[in-house]
Amino acid sequence: MSEKVLMKGNEALAEAAIRAGCRLFFGYPITPQTEVSAYMSKRMPQVDGLFLQAESEVAAINMVYGAAGAGARVMTSSSSPGISLKQEGISYIAASDLPCLVVNIVRGGPGLGGIQPAQSDYFQAVKGGGHGDYHLVVLAPASVQELVDLTAEAFDIGDMYRVPVMIMGDGMLGQMMEPITFGEPKKRNLPEKTWATTGTAMQRKKNVVNSLYLTPEELEELNNERAKRYAAIEENEVKVELQQVEDADLVLVAYGVTARIAKTAAAIAREKGMKVGLIRPITLWPFPKKEIANAAKSAKCFLTVEMSQGQMVEDVRLAVNGAKPVHFYGRNGGIVPTPDEIVKEMEKLLGGANE
Amino acid sequence: MTQIILAGFGGQGILFAGKQLAYAGMLTGKEVSWLPSYGPEMRGGTANCHVILSDQEIAAPMIQSPDVLIALNQPSLEKFEKAVRAGGKIFYDSSMIDRVPENDEAHIFAVPATTIAASLGANNLANIVMLGKVLKESEVLTMDEIRMAMEKTISARKQNLLELNMKCLQAGFDYQA
Numbered sequence: 251m252s253e254k255v256l257m258k259g260n261e262a263l264a265e266a267a268i269r270a271g272c273r274l275f276f277g278y279p280i281t282p283q284t285e286v287s288a289y290m291s292k293r294m295p296q297v298d299g300l301f302l303q304a305e306s307e308v309a310a311i312n313m314v315y316g317a318a319g320a321g322a323r324v325m326t327s328s329s330s331p332g333i334s335l336k337q338e339g340i341s342y343i344a345a346s347d348l349p350c351l352v353v354n355i356v357r358g359g360p361g362l363g364g365i366q367p368a369q370s371d372y373f374q375a376v377k378g379g380g381h382g383d384y385h386l387v388v389l390a391p392a393s394v395q396e397l398v399d400l401t402a403e404a405f406d407i408g409d410m411y412r413v414p415v416m417i418m419g420d421g422m423l424g425q426m427m428e429p430i431t432f433g434e435p436k437k438r439n440l441p442e443k444t445w446a447t448t449g450t451a452m453q454r455k456k457n458v459v460n461s462l463y464l465t466p467e468e469l470e471e472l473n474n475e476r477a478k479r480y481a482a483i484e485e486n487e488v489k490v491e492l493q494q495v496e497d498a499d500l501v502l503v504a505y506g507v508t509a510r511i512a513k514t515a516a517a518i519a520r521e522k523g524m525k526v527g528l529i530r531p532i533t534l535w536p537f538p539k540k541e542i543a544n545a546a547k548s549a550k551c552f553l554t555v556e557m558s559q560g561q562m563v564e565d566v567r568l569a570v571n572g573a574k575p576v577h578f579y580g581r582n583g584g585i586v587p588t589p590d591e592i593v594k595e596m597e598k599l600l601g602g603a604n605e
Numbered sequence: 606m607t608q609i610i611l612a613g614f615g616g617q618g619i620l621f622a623g624k625q626l627a628y629a630g631m632l633t634g635k636e637v638s639w640l641p642s643y644g645p646e647m648r649g650g651t652a653n654c655h656v657i658l659s660d661q662e663i664a665a666p667m668i669q670s671p672d673v674l675i676a677l678n679q680p681s682l683e684k685f686e687k688a689v690r691a692g693g694k695i696f697y698d699s700s701m702i703d704r705v706p707e708n709d710e711a712h713i714f715a716v717p718a719t720t721i722a723a724s725l726g727a728n729n730l731a732n733i734v735m736l737g738k739v740l741k742e743s744e745v746l747t748m749d750e751i752r753m754a755m756e757k758t759i760s761a762r763k764q765n766l767l768e769l770n771m772k773c774l775q776a777g778f779d780y781q782a
Contacts, residue, residue: 256628256639365644425643425667426638427627427642428637428663429631510663511665513664513665588669
């Protein structure tokens with residue numbers, strides 16, 4: 251195991267990407283993830299990689315598109331308004347079956363919004379964002395170490411299924427420092443990139459990267475083939491953390507750093523004699539539907555906590571499928587909920603449940 | 606678990622002092638987290654950071670009721686003084702703040718940190734003087750552990766400032782009202 255170092259989330263993620271073999275970074279600075287660009291601009295030349303500050307987010311994502319088409323491990327990083335600008339490119343990349351990493355260190359929205367932490371881009375990340383039937387695999391780390399581990403994992407998942415992968419953090423995760431180690435990530439058996447446009451050397455048929463199909467039958471067939479890969483991802487790639495769910499009357503559902511605040515709230519609630527558990531989705535897509543449906547058999551109710559006006563709560567409700575009430579508590583605009591606020595909310599709900 | 610909030614003007618070295626605590630905690634095998642304020646606050650307003658040192662996994666990285674508050678200016682004191690838990694400790698720079706903190710249940714330590722730092726020829730090291738006093742009055746970390754952290758975190762180019770930092774740390778440690 252390598253030495254423990256204290257690093258900011260943004261810098262740790264950049265270093266983890268380089269260690270995962272990423273040698274191309276295209277981006278445009280925006281708070282609160284500018285340190286990713288800054289770190290990349292310093293480190294990429296040291297590893298014979300390329301850092302390029304594009305003229306805009308739209309340009310950056312299309313550079314990613316090109317590099318991904320050539321089979322390179324490539325990434326871009328931004329924050330909410332910048333990610334909105336990238337949506338067209340992301341849809342094209344998904345349609346062309348190309349792997350890449352897109353990082354969103356979310357800030358308050360809509361519009362230019364603010365620069366403080368938020369989780370209000372959940373819908374955009376998991377329900378499309380760009381047009382057409384496609385998915386991003388969306389990973390939501392809760393600590394700087396998990397951010398490091400998931401960065402390596404993100405590239406592998408992308409290569410394995412030929413899909414773009416998003417890491418969704420928030421301003422807190424990007425800015426905070428925690429001790430980390432860069433361990434050896436577990437290796438997957440990845441398929442060769444036989445589709446990459448690397449030049450034929452007159453030895454093979456040319457590869458084409460394209461997202462335009464004017465024959466409906468052809469487009470439907472391609473979309474259906476991709477849907478099979480999405481189904482395999484849903485089958486194999488769900489990641490979730492469960493804590494004290496078995497005996498819980500109330501199950502909190504939260505992701506990212508918010509889940510850690512919920513964890514503190516759950517500990518306070520347990521001390522007060524409330525039976526509280528926590529489900530933390532680590533993959534937001536694929537969503538841990540089974541685990542939540544399972545918890546609905548024993549729990550009396552759910553409380554989803556988010557830094558938004560209530561987005562993931564819709565997926566929790568779909569998973570619970572009416573079996574139990576699903577409540578919501580959130581702060582938004584860059585306000586971070588406190589453990590005490592969450593405890594108060596739970597007291598209200600469990601008070602009612604006991605009557 | 607020890608929860609520490611450091612707060613002051615942007616430029617007073619709040620984040621740096623917090624980083625020394627977090628780094629030293631890490632070197633002694635503790636779980637640590639360091640959460641800074643960022644954005645417009647950093648320019649002239651109040652900068653703060655939340656540092657947690659723990660023997661267990663750290664859940665919420667933001668602090669509701671700090672065990673220790675280090676306040677280097679009045680707006681920072683006003684923002685956090687009442688949040689300090691009963692039995693907690695408030696350290697404030699009495700050369701910058703001209704009133705006593707409002708919290709009857711906390712232990713209060715007034716340190717003229719800016720004046721002490723200036724007398725040592727280190728105008729911008731009030732943060733480190735303050736840190737010295739915190740080490741003296743709480744068992745969170747030792748002088749040697751902070752020194753190890755500084756050796757690691759001060760860049761090679763600025764290692765000549767290490768001794769001045771240590772001098773300020775010692776002066777804070779030795780200060781008696």
